Amino acid sequence: MQERREIKYGKGSRQCRRCGSHKGLIRRGGLNVCRRCIREIYGKIGFKKTGSRGG
Numbered sequence: 001m002q003e004r005r006e007i008k009y010g011k012g013s014r015q016c017r018r019c020g021s022h023k024g025l026i027r028r029g030g031l032n033v034c035r036r037c038i039r040e041i042y043g044k045i046g047f048k049k050t051g052s053r054g055g
Contacts, residue, residue: 007013015022016034024035033041042049 011022011025014025014027014032016025016037017032018037018041019034021034021036026033026035026038031038031045038047
């Protein structure tokens with residue numbers, strides 16, 4: 001069996017803090033949370049929905 005190597009760069013090197021997903025990651029400001037988790041916690045971290053599509 002081969003050992004898994006640690007990924008040091010690229011999309012595979014970063015994952016969501018909450019769910020571990022590599023897709024749709026928001027890194028701005030050191031968040032490192034995927035877009036699906038952001039929708040669940042946006043109010044707790046101080047964001048507001050704005051715009052006509054925000055609801």
